[in-house]
Amino acid sequence: MKKFINTIDSLLEDSLKGFAKAHADIVELNQEPHFIKRAKLGSPGKVVLISGGGSGHEPLHSGFVGLGMLDAACPGQIFTSPTPDQMLAAAEAVDQGGGVLFIVKNYAGDVMNFEIAAEMLEIPNATVLVNDDVSLPKTHSIGRRGVAGTLIVEKMVGAAAEAGADLAACKALGDRINQSTASIGVALTSCTVPALGKPTFDLGDQEMEMGVGIHGEHGRETLPLANASEIVEHLARAIDEELKPQPGQSVLLHVNGFGATPLIELHLIYHLAAQYWEQRGVVIARSLVGNFTTSLDMAGASLTLTLLDEEMIRLWDAPVNTAALRWGA
Amino acid sequence: MKKFINTIDSLLEDSLKGFAKAHADIVELNQEPHFIKRAKLGSPGKVVLISGGGSGHEPLHSGFVGLGMLDAACPGQIFTSPTPDQMLAAAEAVDQGGGVLFIVKNYAGDVMNFEIAAEMLEIPNATVLVNDDVSLPKTHSIGRRGVAGTLIVEKMVGAAAEAGADLAACKALGDRINQSTASIGVALTSCTVPALGKPTFDLGDQEMEMGVGIHGEHGRETLPLANASEIVEHLARAIDEELKPQPGQSVLLHVNGFGATPLIELHLIYHLAAQYWEQRGVVIARSLVGNFTTSLDMAGASLTLTLLDEEMIRLWDAPVNTAALRWGA
Amino acid sequence: MQISPEILPRIIQAIAEAIEKNAEAVTQLDQAIGDGDHVVNLQRGIHALQAQSAEIGQLDWAVVMQKIGMTLMSTVGGASGSLYGTLFVTIGKALRDKTADLPAFAAAFAQGVESVKLRGKADAGEKTMLDVLIPAAQSLQNSADASISLQELLADVTHAAETGVEATRKMLATKGRASFLGERSLGHIDAGAKTAQLMIAAIAAVIASSGAPT
Amino acid sequence: MQISPEILPRIIQAIAEAIEKNAEAVTQLDQAIGDGDHVVNLQRGIHALQAQSAEIGQLDWAVVMQKIGMTLMSTVGGASGSLYGTLFVTIGKALRDKTADLPAFAAAFAQGVESVKLRGKADAGEKTMLDVLIPAAQSLQNSADASISLQELLADVTHAAETGVEATRKMLATKGRASFLGERSLGHIDAGAKTAQLMIAAIAAVIASSGAPT
Ligand SMILES: Nc1ncnc2c1ncn2[C@@H]1O[C@H](COP(=O)(O)OP(=O)(O)O)[C@@H](O)[C@H]1O
Ligand SMILES: Nc1ncnc2c1ncn2[C@@H]1O[C@H](COP(=O)(O)OP(=O)(O)O)[C@@H](O)[C@H]1O
Ligand SMILES: [Mg+2]
Ligand SMILES: [Mg+2]
Ligand SMILES: [Mg+2]
Ligand SMILES: [Mg+2]
Structure with missing residues (x-):
């Protein structure tokens, strides 16, 4: 460590x-x-x-x-x-x-x-x-x-x-x-809790953990590593099926890094996620990109979407x- | 990668x-x-x-x-x-x-x-x-x-x-x-440039690179990994010898993460660095802690100190x- | 038969040793299907109790149990901190104004375990510490009602706890962090069940060797 | 003897192949004492030149060199981009209104290398591409002045470049990124010197086999 x-x-x-x-x-x-x-x-x-x-x-x-x-x-x-x-x-x-x-x-x-x-x-x-x-x-x-x-x-x-x-x-x-509001995250690595001194789990070079929480724990499933578009598609679809934003709906799109993912990648993810919803006529009225809800030094990211109304935008x-x-x- | x-x-x-x-x-x-x-x-x-x-x-x-x-x-x-x-x-x-x-x-x-x-x-x-x-x-x-x-x-x-x-x-x-203004950085890992697909250099589990730039390159010297206090002392002393802030001097203290270092560690570094100069009577008038000048996914951090005057504080x-x-x- | 709280420093010490000895194994359990902090959490609580060890032995059972509960509540953190806190605070309340004999203890422990079920919104079979605590409480009450020796009683409770912890291996976690893993939680022992069993075994061993009437 | 710019597409292709073939080895050199991007930088420039290959062959030498310089300047980036940009823009300027024969070329290349020295505030012996460019320019001028065959001339220049690149191994870097490493730069070949040599060798090979008068 x-x-x-x-x-x-x-x-x-x-x-x-x-x-x-x-x-x-x-x-x-x-x-x-x-x-x-x-x-x-x-x-x-x-x-x-x-x-x-x-x-x-x-x-x-x-x-x-x-x-x-x-x-x-x-x-x-x-x-x-x-x-x-x-x-x-x-x-x-x-x-x-x-x-x-x-x-x-x-x-x-x-x-x-x-x-x-x-x-x-x-x-x-x-x-x-x-x-x-x-x-x-x-x-x-x-x-x-x-x-x-x-x-x-x-x-x-x-x-x-x-x-x-x-x-x-x-x-x-x-x-x-x-x-x-709906979120879902993916991890490319686990993280190292100081008291334990080693990563909470090991992941192969060609694997990713889909559906992780924010405690360096295993996700719902281990999947083969995919490219950014495929990963974002996977995440966005899970959120989309939950919130079902309609064309014209205003949303807040938040791309969150888990700590060790460079901004250059988070902005790429934002670009792809924004495209996903824009193609469906959803209006990305507000956005937030950065490492805000992290898992120590985990490499990974999550997408969060919030359906907005006028009051929520004002707030x-x-x-x-x-x-x-x-x-x- | x-x-x-x-x-x-x-x-x-x-x-x-x-x-x-x-x-x-x-x-x-x-x-x-x-x-x-x-x-x-x-x-x-x-x-x-x-x-x-x-x-x-x-x-x-x-x-x-x-x-x-x-x-x-x-x-x-x-x-x-x-x-x-x-x-x-x-x-x-x-x-x-x-x-x-x-x-x-x-x-x-x-x-x-x-x-x-x-x-x-x-x-x-x-x-x-x-x-x-x-x-x-x-x-x-x-x-x-x-x-x-x-x-x-x-x-x-x-x-x-x-x-x-x-x-x-x-x-x-x-x-x-x-x-x-004076800065100096230390790296615990290199970083992976996407076009190259592997870390720019390898570092042993008990080693750190002292005096690194921000391009994932080797530093001035490879040193045995030390604890946070020793590392901060090393960094702070190099800056102190350069700027020689006098007791009563106002300064801006900036702790910068290289990308993969959690905030919890950056704030620990800030605490130790602030102590270093406070013990010498230096007044930490302004501070900034976070990942601002990064090297992709490098784990590491740098200290920066700026001697302040009234005009600089206002600016x-x-x-x-x-x-x-x-x-x- | 009555046991004095003066035995507590020895019990706390025995628990500390049992957890320390099994620290790595239990952490591996918690890393497999939890977040890996369970041992560290418990040890924080145990250290706090060790610091109070001397004064604790001088109080009466109701007060001491309440105090242990409050200490665990404010030092352990996580799921287990709130649950052990609740357990001991409830045991303390149940013992208030009671003669701390075996039936009173057995009843108080059973009430404590009930309070853990309430707090955790959990029951037997969900792959948690309750899969050890519930059978242990049951065994204690059965034995307290029957007229068997203290040594036999201790052996029964210890055995019930061991059976309980082993049973968690085949369970699908439906409470706690492990539940997030769904099917992936199968085949692993629950870390919280394991430490509950270790603590019960340590307590029984200290009492058994304390020269209390058999 | 004069060579037409129509040879350029073949030269660019040969350079692309030489860099590609040595990509991994050169990247390792640049990772050892630089930041590892040198090959990728150059390849970005070479790809841009390949895209212009057809039209480039139709221009006259002064214009084409200027154009190559501007293309490299705006695509390569890094230290090498500004230096190669400067090199070719200067060669282009030097050839303006000149008959592009061997002496003119040799003089223009020498002027180009001088402009690199100025831009880089560097000279021979500092462990950079100049340790290849300077001896190559020198050799070209010597041979152009002497009356030797083109094949001999090409062999001389190629050899000068090879000697130059090898010499960087023992040098202490005092310019470029490697200089930050101080003594740690010793024992490594400079990546920029290596690619300069590879390109010179590729150019020489294409001209040698082009059926130009020997
Ligand atoms: N709802 C619950 N009811 C009973 N026991 C629980 C519950 N949730 C968790 N536990 C127990 O707590 C243990 C985890 O404790 P610990 O690791 O200290 O806390 P956390 O899960 O917050 O990290 C689990 O192994 C399980 O035995
Ligand atoms: N001041 C300089 N003068 C001449 N050549 C230089 C100078 N600085 C760097 N170089 C050459 O450029 C090469 C590095 O190019 P490149 O990796 O593309 O750029 P960067 O160093 O900006 O990453 C070095 O290997 C060296 O040969
Ligand atoms: Mg836990
Ligand atoms: Mg926890
Ligand atoms: Mg470079
Ligand atoms: Mg570079």
Whole structure:
């Protein structure tokens, strides 16, 4: 394993310190328990948004804390859900009297830890469960995973909360965005979790993992490596069959890298995916390309599509000022 | 080689199309010859900034085209300098009557191709040569390489040009920023150039390349792999000996990833580097952490330090609206 | 028969050793059909308990179980952290104001396992730690009701756990991360089931050798 | 003796084949002490010339050399693109309004090589293509001045290029990318010198077999 690291135990802690210091104008780090919160809290009465999950997906979620997006993020150990005490402490630290909206990716660990926190929290709260991964059937026993679509929920609901939407409205909006969003990913390599020191799985030179989550785990199936057009076609079709965008429908197209895929390839993927939908008359009204929901050093990428309406476009365009997503502010 | 790619010949072209489409609000792509220019040109009389270089370093330079930074960028083939016809066409397309400032990284190919363009161009022009790589001695036969410090020059001079500085002032400012900036990088792996299909060099599991450029080439020396603190100490000392920041001196600290290094590691490096200079009384007034000047899928990182004065801080903070760097706009 | 919480430091130590000894094997299980962090997660919790070892032995059972639950809840993380947290907090609650004898323990453990089922929305046969915890709880209650020796009881529970873990091999995972793999989860033992069994075996061994009445 | 530009398509073809045949070996040279793109760069230029092959043969030497220079300048990129572009544009300028006989060619080539030295701020002994181009130009001029047969002349120039490329092995690179490696550049042949030699050999072979007066 070749990584910039001192000890496995200090990596997360020191990295969080570095993150907070590098973005001291936007965020603050709380120690024991760990959470990242906005340096400047929102206005009184605002619904506060709290997300979190295992680390190793940076910039998700800490990179999305700031004006117009999250109020706090709770980072777990690498690929390990955070613990309820983190969510509780974060909620108390950022509460503005408008209630707490938890945004949770659908993984057993995340769901249960956030659930415990929600049960214990004495502030009114609600939870949006993100489950955008269409590599799994809708009827999957524990539901689909939450992957790169999460940031879209966080961005749009964040804008609504900033504009004064109440807890019920934020929760309903989050659910609606989640339902309008579908993602699917493919990996060319696994990733190396520092504590383990070797890749989670090995993949042949002519193989790829189709339908992967964001934890370096195996995907739904191992397929022969294909060219970019074939891969994008495969991914886009899975999303298209789920969301069935009609000609004239406005969408947001998000190409997400898993960490080790160069931008030159991500932009190629974007080009091919945009072509796919444009040929079907779909209007790509907004786009986002980059490494946003990563799996450490995994080579791979995911496509995410969100069906947009006027309100969602307005919320997407609203000012945001976070470490990883910034415009209009 | 595992990459998202159709054919080697179409990769750059299709990727540029994807980039331009994903950022159509900010940039436009010109075909034959290739250059990326601002969608909205600056005001009449403005000095226009044009940079460029081999592709494979994304987001550099195309990702820095936009308000407050570059007016155009000329992408060469992967790791290959662009050709004079690109610079000439770009200059003619974005010229606002205030002259052209070329910002060139010091590589034989880049220097010579920009030089030919500058000689042929019938618009008043000047060139800032960036040579911030202190892994090479100052007396090196062809001078030091230009690496991650380039974006700092582009950002600050871009802000000055936007505010109306004339060509001579922009050129002088660029030279001053370049002289106040020092960088050095280390690689844990090489990278795979698509046309070659295999890594440019092999490195043992317990080795690292110290003093690398940004083209996946060997560094100054192969050293035994060390822990993050030791690596950062090595890098920081080389910079410190060059710039000799005094206690109380304000600096910009930039940690740059080469493409495949996770943010969690880059933030750890930032934490350690910030500590290094804080312990010496240096004031880290501004910071930037992320993958900005990359070498395709190379694992590695570089440190860049710029000695700041009030003017440079103001220029750094000025609004910028590009695909990869955005604030205040 | 009653056992004092003073035995806990030894139990925690035995668990730490059992997990450490099997760390690589279990990690391989979790890498095959999970995300590979299960051992590291548990060890974080175990280390936290080791740090509290001395003071823990001085509390009464209800309080100590609650405390262990809270410690695991806030240190382990992941699916297993919330589940073990829930398990011990529930056991602690169940023991409140009770004489901590064998029937009370057996009932409390059964309630704890029920709370894990609720929290995990899971049941037997889904290829999780519950495929060890449920038969272990069942065996403990059966033995507590029957009048057999403590040694026999410990052997029964240990055996039930072993049978449970082996049974996960043939199961299709329908809960937890492994469920995402569908058919690909077949043929592998569940890592969480394995560590549950290892911990049960370690606890039984310490009690068996503690000189408690047989 | 004069040769018509009609020979150019055959020369371009021979160069393409020579580079293709040695592609892997040269790429290894450039990967060892450069960035590995040299062959790909050249081939981009050669393909562009191949596409213009038919029309090129119909022009006069001054125009055709200028055109080749501009084509290479705008397709090859990198250090070698600007240098070969400069070389051919200068040769074209030098041949303007001249009878393209051997002395004129030799003088024009020498001027071209001078322009490469200027553009590259480089000279002999720095481990670049100049270590082939300079001795080749020298040999061409010597032979043009002496009254030897064309076959002998071609053999001389080819041999000078071969000696030149081999000499780069022991040189410390002080120009181009390899210079960044310092001492690590020792012991390797320069890729740009190698392709210059391959092209000179290919050109000589085509002319030798073209039935031009010997
Ligand atoms: N819903 C659930 N109910 C019961 N046990 C579960 C459930 N989900 C996961 N588990 C257990 O937790 C184990 C995984 O724990 P761990 O690796 O620590 O967490 P994570 O899955 O979050 O990485 C699985 O092997 C399984 O035994
Ligand atoms: N300053 C220079 N003067 C003469 N030749 C040079 C100079 N710099 C580089 N070269 C030649 O160019 C070759 C490299 O060309 P190429 O790989 O195409 O470009 P780049 O170095 O930009 O990647 C070197 O092997 C060397 O022979
Ligand atoms: Mg986990
Ligand atoms: Mg090159
Ligand atoms: Mg796990
Ligand atoms: Mg090269």
